[in-house]
Amino acid sequence: MHRGRSPHRTESKPLCPQYIFDPKYQTTYTIHQCLGKGGFAYVYRATSDSETFAIKVISLSKIQSPSYGDKIQREIDIHKRLQHSNIVSLFSTFQDEFNVYLLLDYCPYGTLLDYINTRPHTRLNESHAVVFLKQILKATRYLHSECKILHRDIKPGNVLLSSSMTAKLADFGFACSISEERRNQQHSLCGTPNYLAPEVIDRRGHSVATEAWAIGCTFYCMLYGKPPFESNHLQKTYDMIKMCTYYLPEYVSVTQRSKDLISRILVDNASKRLSISDMLRHDVFSTLNRSSSHGSSLNSNLDYSYSKSCQNLLSPSAVSSRSPRSLSRISSRVNVDSGLGNDPSSSFSRGLGKTLEKYIRFIDVLLDDASSGSSSRISAEISDENVLPDLFVIKWVDYTNRFGFGCTLKNGIRTALFLDDSAISVTPDERLFAYWPRKMQDECNFFTRRNIATSLLELIEKIDKMRHYMDFNLHASVPVDETKGDVSPDSIHIVAFKKFNHGIFMLLSDGTCQVNLSGYVKLLFRTLVDSILVTVSHNGHHVNFVLQENQESVSPRHQSSVQITEYASALVAAADVFRDFCRDGSTGNLAPILTTAC
Structure with a gap:
């Protein structure tokens, strides 16, 4: 990727053009509504012939330093190697004078976080949560075992739901090789606070065990509607994580099998924590049949109002730039992937409060x-x-x-x-x-x-x-x-x-x-x-x-x-x-x- 652009450049093209041309595959994509934004990247729905994609657009004018350009290049190099049914596919990367483009799987039902926030009481039915958990575990096992990659930011906001309601792990901006993380002597505090393992907070680095912890927090969030260590202050959240202080609310009906799995994942001693393979062999999956483990049962039972809302959002004729991500604001008890819970700024925006x-x-x-x-x-x-x-x-x-x-x-x-x-x-x-x-x-x-x-x-x-x-x-x-x-x-x-x-x-x-x-x-x-x-x-x-x-x-x-x-x-x-x-x-x-x- 070309990164020889000065932050002092005066050219600017903040809007994604209506048509984007991929010179590698000689394909033109028509850009529709914006699906989301974060940092310096926007994600749009794009079509070519009868196919629909998501396209991530990163403005070159916003790349303020060589290190940020290197970060983008590392994300691309890692993501293009990955091929798994539970990981968002990266089909192509290219750039023009203004932007870098990443052509990705299109997942019309937004993030797992969106789905949680639109369910009754902002939590999932346990059987649905177990299906998504198995799919996330399979994706993570593939990353660790076959690709030797750590994701380093597993959370509901980085899991997308396909048209068949299959969970797909996304966003490899923090990903790195396992060997690179082991060699690193200066461990950064990267990731999302609510999902960090105790050893990450102590600057001992990420590992396959910290990924297991993040998945445990994600499963808890699906079942109970919020992360297990959510609090009003970042330092309090960190203290709760390091002491492994959390509880399982009795007012939520959850089977003993799921409670047992959570208690064996959220263990402060990483060596005693369940591994990804151990989790996949847990009794919590004993009731799943072959089809449901791939998400087909979820698609047939998808709540009508949620499905219809998403269909409306996908209309190319919509005037406003709405997206499934905007559904996360429907609930009055909206959950966010931050390190803070009910912070004082939540009345205007938890993101701005952060x-x-x-x-x-x-x-x-x-x-x-x-x-x-x-x-x-x-x-x-x-x-x-x-x-x-x-x-x-x-x-x-x-x-x-x-x-x-x-x-x-x-x-x-x-x-x-x-x-x-x-x-x-x-x-x-x-x-x-x-x-x-x-x-x-x-x-x-x-x-x-x-x-x-x-x-x-x-x-x-x-x-x-x-x-x-x-x-x-x-x-x-x-x-x-x-x-x-x-x-x-x-x-x-x-x-x-x-x-x-x-x-x-x-x-x-x-x-x-x-x-x-x-x-x-x-x-x-x-x-x-x-x-x-x-x-x-x-x-x-x-x-x-x-x-x-x-x-x-x-x-x-x-x-x-x-x-x-x-x-x-x-x-x-x-x-x-x-x-x-x-x-x-x-x-x-x-x-x-x-x-x-x-």
């Missing part, structure tokens, strides 16, 4: 080490200077006493949050609008000024007033980047803001947040895989830092760490704002009016 907590943790550790003079657990490298990210807010206007809050981004996108909890974004040329009836929805509706629904005319009038005020009455510290002519309005929108004594905090839908402080200091926070990106703008000078957890202790004398700690008071203020926001869900002047708290 992101804010990540920013807080990085800031706290960085400044604690700097003040104590101890070795730095967080490194802060300068990535570039005098360059502002596209999502930097250059102007904002607060009209919440009348109709809402609006802002202009450096890439020219204008976005507004209204008092009825809806949101709109519009392109710099004002030709295309994206509208979210509820700001936290994934799906949005597109329209132009020529085909605006009557019900939306009032909102367009409001955002026009905001635009006019910002354009003619406010002075921006930096100009709009006029080269960003192909930005799409659905790529970002504002979901919350909060005013405080010395400034304002603004949160965007992808977790990007900006804190403007008195004294002309502005901080922009973005998340990137295992690191965060922090932009400091002060008196016309802009510096972009990459903050990463060190794999080993380093001296605090590192030059870039000293530079970012010069803004320690601003970082502390930002962390305090994030904490307040996560604690009370406040959105400043909108709080008393919005129907759903941010």
